[in-house]
Ligand SMILES: Nc1ncnc2c1ncn2[C@@H]1O[C@H](COP(=O)(O)OP(=O)(O)OP(=O)(O)O)[C@@H](O)[C@H]1O
């Protein structure tokens with residue numbers, strides 16, 4: 001549902017509109033009022049837009065609180081919402097949480113960038129050199145069906161316990177859906193559009209740049225979005241071994257210490273950052289692309 | 299003679315369920331200046347002929363040559379616009395052409411004010427007109443047009459037909475236009491060739507340019523062509 005500013009219900013406590021708001025735009029009072037009203041309206045709109053999420057969150061936390069209040073589970077296994085909240089506040093205040101979030105985001109972005117580069121190269125190869133791609137394709141198919149986590153022991157043997165094996169796990173995880181989507185997008189351009197290039201005597205390069213690439217863009221973006229989620233979810237696996245930072249490390253470490261409250265803070269942080277990254281990506285795409293946007297981007 | 303197609307003994311068949319279906323069987327044709335209309339019933343191979351002339355399809359046998367400077371404009375049977383480009387960008391597609399010039403071309407086909415519309419925001423007939431403007435954008439010496447007006451309503455179609463005649467007269471470009479409408483062929487054609495049975499079944503010069511422009515068809519020629527088509531189908 002779209003709610004226009006005018007249709008938004010007047011927030012309780014907001015001053016009633018006054019005639020001089022419009023009539024005397026130079027007065028400071030009159031200038032501040034509309035700004036305040038705009039801010040309040042934006043907040044109300046955001047709340048209305050997120051109402052399903054708010055309802056679900058309240059219900060889940062309420063149920064959780066109830067289970068704790070009735071002592072159905074020991075606080076050791078399931079800490080109360082209040083306990084988790086105070087842990088979260090403490091971890092935020094000390095900067096600990098931000099540090100782990102930044103470490104994880106950095107790793108995922110680096111892995112994502114590498115995966116995107118390789119997946120694009122594979123897609124272009126599939127399009128321009130199908131014969132060479134035919135040699136590569138069985139290996140890619142094999143890789144697609146091996147969970148990257150299964151490679152961890154080998155990766156540690158080969159690369160040690162530094163950043164490299166963590167990065168490799170993220171790259172492999174992000175690469176799979178992205179390469180499939182990019183390759184599909186680049187190779188699925190119909191003959192109808194390619195013929196237009198032929199009628200204009202396009203070179204191979206021009207056909208690629210002016211027809212095949214823009215045609216593939218929606219598929220490329222879908223692949224990027226899906227694999228961003230994949231890469232983010234691979235975090236815990238990647239940071240499980242010999243890491244000293246990152247949300248994955250935070251969770252595993254808290255688990256070793258039997259600190260369920262800190263585990264929950266880590267899990268919620270992963271979820272929230274993941275959702276935020278996805279919404280941000282969708283927003284940027286929606287704002288820049290005028291074509292090929294379907295409902296999944298809303 | 300300036301730009302145009304020269305075709306000798308053209309053969310083309312398509313494989314359909316392992317069987318070769320002949321479409322063009324020894325077609326000979328040399329295009330002359332002006333507007334040449336290829337007339338024929340649905341499925342007789344008009345699009346196939348045009349695609350071979352445009353180099354999008356290879357002939358099985360025969361020689362196909364296109365005289366001229368290579369500046370060819372093509373109107374496909376479907377609009378085939380780039381869905382990610384605006385109308386103006388589609389008109390200028392692949393050209394180093396300034397925006398105002400494509401706006402001028404859009405105005406010519408009756409689409410002033412739609413420069414920024416994306417193809418999916420245009421009606422079917424409007425898309426066909428954008429495609430027509432695109433074919434004229436590089437100042438072609440030869441235009442290959444595959445039923446360019448078939449999707450338009452009567453009034454718009456007549457406007458676009460007149461536009462084509464005007465542009466042809468002022469620029470001297472040559473046109474190879476495919477249609478299944480006898481009326482359209484009689485109105486536009488300096489020369490009308492009937493395609494049937496995989497080759498040219500009849501070849502008529504039309505006296506259109508001799509007199510004033512009129513939508514009243516030349517009855518004698520109409521009867522002649524109708525007779526050719528009927529003879530072929532009885
Ligand atoms: N790619 C193809 N594969 C197989 N058969 C084809 C192919 N293209 C065309 N044909 C066949 O060739 C014949 C001629 O097709 P074509 O498109 O040239 O007809 P047309 O004269 O343009 O018809 P219309 O007026 O309906 O557009 C048809 O019988 C069609 O089935």
Ligand SMILES: [Mg+2]
Nearest residue numbers: 344345375444
């Ligand atoms: Mg056709």
